Amino acid sequence: MTTESQLRADVVEVGRRMYARGYTASNDGNISVRLGDDRLLMTPRSVCKGFMTPDMMCITDLDGRKLQGDRDPSSEMLMHLEVYRQRPDARAVCHAHPPVATGFAVAGIPLDRAVLAEVLTTLGSIPIAEYATPSTSELPEAVRKYVKAHDGMLLANHGALTLGVDLFSAYYKLETIEHFAKISLVARLLGRENLIAREEVDRLQGLRTNYGIKAPAPICPDPTAVGDLLAGPDPVTCQVVQAPEGEGRRLVPSPIEPRGAVLADQSGPDGDEEIRLTYRELSTLIEDAIRSLR
Ligand SMILES: [Zn+2]
Numbered sequence: 001m002t003t004e005s006q007l008r009a010d011v012v013e014v015g016r017r018m019y020a021r022g023y024t025a026s027n028d029g030n031i032s033v034r035l036g037d038d039r040l041l042m043t044p045r046s047v048c049k050g051f052m053t054p055d056m057m058c059i060t061d062l063d064g065r066k067l068q069g070d071r072d073p074s075s076e077m078l079m080h081l082e083v084y085r086q087r088p089d090a091r092a093v094c095h096a097h098p099p100v101a102t103g104f105a106v107a108g109i110p111l112d113r114a115v116l117a118e119v120l121t122t123l124g125s126i127p128i129a130e131y132a133t134p135s136t137s138e139l140p141e142a143v144r145k146y147v148k149a150h151d152g153m154l155l156a157n158h159g160a161l162t163l164g165v166d167l168f169s170a171y172y173k174l175e176t177i178e179h180f181a182k183i184s185l186v187a188r189l190l191g192r193e194n195l196i197a198r199e200e201v202d203r204l205q206g207l208r209t210n211y212g213i214k215a216p217a218p219i220c221p222d223p224t225a226v227g228d229l230l231a232g233p234d235p236v237t238c239q240v241v242q243a244p245e246g247e248g249r250r251l252v253p254s255p256i257e258p259r260g261a262v263l264a265d266q267s268g269p270d271g272d273e274e275i276r277l278t279y280r281e282l283s284t285l286i287e288d289a290i291r292s293l294r
Pocket of ligand 1: 028097
């Protein structure tokens with residue numbers, strides 16, 4: 001059994017690592033961990049996470065009432081409480097503003113492409129919760145939509161949020177998200193992403209049980225399958241992963257163009273222009289066409 005004093009020391013250590021790795025600046029970020037079934041140990045508001053001491057922490061109940069501590073609990077306490085409410089299996093929650101992942105959150109680009117096998121087997125996809133004013137009740141509402149099916153998510157124009165079966169598991173997921181964001185950024189700067197094919201994604205998902213990984217939800221079936229095209233996959237019940245059909249190949253050059261980009265610059269030999277659309281743009285076009293037929 002982990003003692004309270006050990007957990008206080010662990011929160012200090014995770015805060016130190018978050019600050020040292022540049023995931024937080026100034027007083028950003030917050031950390032909480034369950035103390036038994038009905039209490040939380042939580043970082044206080046307005047302190048730099050790189051220089052905390054064990055005695056600074058607050059103890060609250062699961063409704064956010066402060067039970068112990070000289071300081072007030074984190075200004076994002078409502079978001080933490082919502083995660084514990086929706087995920088009884090969560091023992092710890094980390095929130096920070098890692099700059100590359102947050103860049104994706106600002107650009108509105110979820111980390112949902114099938115790129116790295118480790119990410120697919122552990123986190124699955126990393127969606128973006130809709131923008132909400134920090135520290136208000138809007139933020140837990142935005143998080144609620146995704147938290148049942150995901151252990152990690154981006155928060156639009158804000159940062160990243162992770163949870164885990166213990167404190168270091170939640171923290172390492174934050175590291176994984178930032179690492180994944182860096183690799184994705186470099187691949188996109190290089191101008192090419194080879195995506196893992198849908199069949200291989202299914203195979204990797206099957207390995208989750210072999211590795212003892214308890215993912216909160218399965219990866220969605222192929223979103224391009226007949227019947228799913230208009231409805232799209234549901235991020236509430238499964239993890240949306242962009243993976244093209246491999247047709248025998250395990251890696252497929254990405255057919256996905258940067259979001260919002262409709263390219264019409266490739267003239268064929270007969271002067272016809274090729275227009276490439278993202279899956280979302282194509283879905284929108286089809287929906288609009290159907291609407292205009294009615
Ligand atoms: Zn924040």
